[in-house]
Amino acid sequence: MNKSAATSADVADLAGVSQSAVSRAFSPGASISAKTREKVLKAADALGYRPNALARAMISGRSRLVAVLVAYLDNQFYPLALEQLSRALQARGYQTLIFMTETGNQDVVVQKMLQYQVEGIIMLSAELSSSLASECAATGTPVLLFNRYVPGLPASSVTSDNLEGGRQVAHHLADSGHTRIAFIAGQENSSTSRDREAGFCKGLAERGMTPVARAVGGYTFDGAARAARELFAKPDRPDSVFVANDHMAFAVMDVLRNELRLRIPQDVSVVGYDDVPEASWGGYDLTSVSQNLGEMIQATIDILMSQIDRQHVKRKAAIIPARLVARGSARMPGGST
Amino acid sequence: MNKSAATSADVADLAGVSQSAVSRAFSPGASISAKTREKVLKAADALGYRPNALARAMISGRSRLVAVLVAYLDNQFYPLALEQLSRALQARGYQTLIFMTETGNQDVVVQKMLQYQVEGIIMLSAELSSSLASECAATGTPVLLFNRYVPGLPASSVTSDNLEGGRQVAHHLADSGHTRIAFIAGQENSSTSRDREAGFCKGLAERGMTPVARAVGGYTFDGAARAARELFAKPDRPDSVFVANDHMAFAVMDVLRNELRLRIPQDVSVVGYDDVPEASWGGYDLTSVSQNLGEMIQATIDILMSQIDRQHVKRKAAIIPARLVARGSARMPGGST
DNA sequence: CTGAAAGCGCTTACAG
């Protein structure tokens, strides 16, 4: 669509060399003399030549494109992941093709990805059906689930240690004298919610306790608000709650403070998960579990690149350590607050 | 990189037609009989054929790719814009190639975009130098500045009516009995900050007032916190402040409430701009100016598509109405709060 | 090191 962008043939003409020579001048490591390269570069500069990445992709069979499939970006964890993912990919010479999905059109979207010959697919806050996973596998395109895990699928995954994170939350709350501890789940079918809950229950069991109540927030702001009302608008309310992610925890805190007039943490302690930037803002000061985004990104890139380079063909699952960050929204062990 | 993906020639062989016929079967509107199309589709299905979008882009000269250049995603306004932009583009048959920039490497990044033959470029939270703008113009690639405006450049732009938005804030504060009104700027060289301030000063002037103080936050959380300390940690402090965007306003509120122990809005009124989701959260309940993201996206797509289709070659600047959303962080006109 | 040639997988005039 360029008005008439210069091609390698144009450059070759001006430089008085073959078209192959021009190509070599732009391929690091190609066998070309310094003299020839210089001539080419000068001519290219004069013409404003830019190699056509699409043509290169076609002939070399390597698009240098990675697709990121995103369902939503309103939970701040995902934009930050996308930003860092994209930067890391760029640094490795790959470009990021972003696809937004909504329940229903996933199939169409994955077809588009494959049509663009992407070399890998990263699923961010998005589901992956098993049929799509095997379709990608059939084309040899590696798929990686970020912050999600699905046992049976031919897809790699990177998650934080949700089991251990949930366990730490349980200990934090139990050791601070809470006796009526509740849980608010995210999406019931997501591995993060299930694992965080499982670890949480395990941790409580280690203190001889069990959750006194449970509700489902579905990882949405409104869903979490409803769950909070369900759990706290009755006489024998919990004295603390672990919410499966920060995004929901903010909604829960809003309901507790502004609708139910409960004080945090004096009346109710709240703990979230993700440690998104807002968690440390003064308006919430939310105790949370930090996912170590940097390491998750690093693991993602490492796994994907090795799969693209065919060093690992098998799927791989990385689990990154998580750690609790204690703030003011939950009473502390040993403390009087 | 596919193990050996079926090509149109493979499908042609199986279907017993020419390769051109296969191509036609996948081009809406191409002249092909229903019978032939059916044969082709059946064969394609059997082979798991998927047209190669890169090859199509090469030969047709239309990549169906739009680049979005992003500087940062920590101000929630931008991820939401990116999400909606990407969905709108997808709906129009375009894919989004995302590029992260940081001051310095912008040149490299734009070169990459052009190499991928993108049909248009959208700048999100990113600067555009005039040399890059004219380079894009030279290739005939339309550039659109989202939420930014640079007079001299050969680039379209979509912004909210920042002048009018700032003016409304001035009236809101002046009419609520505030007498010492301050302003915290974003980046001094950004049109959004300048226009919001200009409108703000105009609105105050219409009430016979001028700002009593001014500081610069640079659109960052920490910068805004510093600006707040600068403005409010002295005896004769302002009784209200307009902060050039919500992201900074949250930091300002944190400093006012948690460091300086001032009550909002009783001691100080705070107003932001953007009306990001967090503004309506209970922890801040921030009075803000809503940018009408939906209309901004719509205008962006309309302008870009018409430029891509060569209906408009000239740059175009859309200004979308903005409106103040009054919440609890600022005392209201006529009210006792 | 260098050039001529083949070919990546398509679309699209051009004839029929």
Place this chain on the structure above:
DNA sequence: CTGAAAGCGCTTACAG
């Protein structure tokens, strides 16, 4: 409506 052929702009064996 249909097919043979040209060509998009590159990379990469293959000879020299």
